[in-house]
Amino acid sequence: MSVVINHINKQFVTDHKTVHTLDDINLEFKEGEFICLLGPSGCGKSTLLNIIAGLEAATAGNVLLQGKEIQGAGPDRAVMFQEAALFPWLRVIDNVEFGMKLAGVPKQVRRETAVKYLKMVHLTRFQDCFVHELSGGMKQRVALARALTLDSKVLLMDEPFAALDSQTKNILQAELQRIWWETKKTILFVTHNVEEAVVLADRVVVMSANPGRIKKEFHIQLARPRLPESLDVSYFVTDILRELKEEVEKVAKAEFDSDWNIKKDTILPDSDSNMGIGL
Numbered sequence: 719m720s721v722v723i724n725h726i727n728k729q730f731v732t733d734h735k736t737v738h739t740l741d742d743i744n745l746e747f748k749e750g751e752f753i754c755l756l757g758p759s760g761c762g763k764s765t766l767l768n769i770i771a772g773l774e775a776a777t778a779g780n781v782l783l784q785g786k787e788i789q790g791a792g793p794d795r796a797v798m799f800q801e802a803a804l805f806p807w808l809r810v811i812d813n814v815e816f817g818m819k820l821a822g823v824p825k826q827v828r829r830e831t832a833v834k835y836l837k838m839v840h841l842t843r844f845q846d847c848f849v850h851e852l853s854g855g856m857k858q859r860v861a862l863a864r865a866l867t868l869d870s871k872v873l874l875m876d877e878p879f880a881a882l883d884s885q886t887k888n889i890l891q892a893e894l895q896r897i898w899w900e901t902k903k904t905i906l907f908v909t910h911n912v913e914e915a916v917v918l919a920d921r922v923v924v925m926s927a928n929p930g931r932i933k934k935e936f937h938i939q940l941a942r943p944r945l946p947e948s949l950d951v952s953y954f955v956t957d958i959l960r961e962l963k964e965e966v967e968k969v970a971k972a973e974f975d976s977d978w979n980i981k982k983d984t985i986l987p988d989s990d991s992n993m994g995i996g997l
């Protein structure tokens with residue numbers, strides 16, 4: 719399913735100020751394309767993802783899915799966040815079935831579909847466990863299985879692996895590459911991690927901040943599966959980091975006290991592929 723973002727603007731109006739978060743965002747995702755969105759903290763990545771999900775309204779502009787303007791959230795778009803947001807009182811299998819239950823899918827079909835996707839994330843052995851019995855990585859795999867069950871053509875992922883250790887993250891990146899390949903979904907994946915973006919994406923979109931704009935796009939024409947430690951991945955990482963560095967420093971200058979010295983206290987060593995985290 720193709721996604722077209724037309725002239726999206728977003729302003730948040732609070733009691734004491736108006737924040738111009740997104741300025742004239744135009745983007746097109748081809749059917750089955752994997753896009754990663756990178757940018758300094760606060761540039762509006764999550765806001766843009768929420769607008770595409772229909773969870774947030776744009777101030778101006780629109781989002782077209784297969785040529786049709788979206789009106790709020792819909793089953794054609796599944797969303798996955800940094801926190802798995804599973805129900806602790808339900809077993810794994812019931813968590814995976816939950817969205818289908820709400821959608822009125824009959825019990826038998828629900829169960830078969832849940833097992834199919836638990837198999838896809840290699841968790842069938844744990845289907846009768848409760849959430850507290852799972853590791854962080856397993857919880858995200860349950861959330862991924864749940865997101866896949868509604869068979870939506872678009873998957874919107876907001877830093878889904880950010881809270882995981884690097885080994886688990888690498889495993890899940892490999893799994894996601896395989897699942898994307900098998901399901902042919904259109905994926906928008908928000909991350910702070912440049913290496914993760916290069917490993918996963920067909921195209922990496924870099925945003926600038928204040929207000930959020932599209933700064934540059936990188937087409938990652940590398941064979942898959944990709945390994946984070948490979949030389950061709952590092953080549954793209956270096957290139958993208960160069961583009962991001964300027965943006966992250968701009969945000970830091972605006973947010974840090976005036977005695978902060980960008981050279982002395984630098985948070986931006988050239989090899990840092992998590993640039994911007996924690997700003």
Ligand SMILES: Nc1ncnc2c1ncn2[C@@H]1O[C@H](COP(=O)(O)OP(=O)(O)OP(=O)(O)O)[C@@H](O)[C@H]1O
Binds near residue numbers: 730732737739759761
């Ligand atoms: N509900 C809201 N009300 C007011 N301002 C908001 C709201 N949601 C987001 N903002 C502001 O919009 C800007 C963009 O926020 P957003 O979370 O989209 O950025 P981000 O790039 O995803 O950041 P991060 O990488 O840190 O998650 C920030 O300045 C934020 O404070």
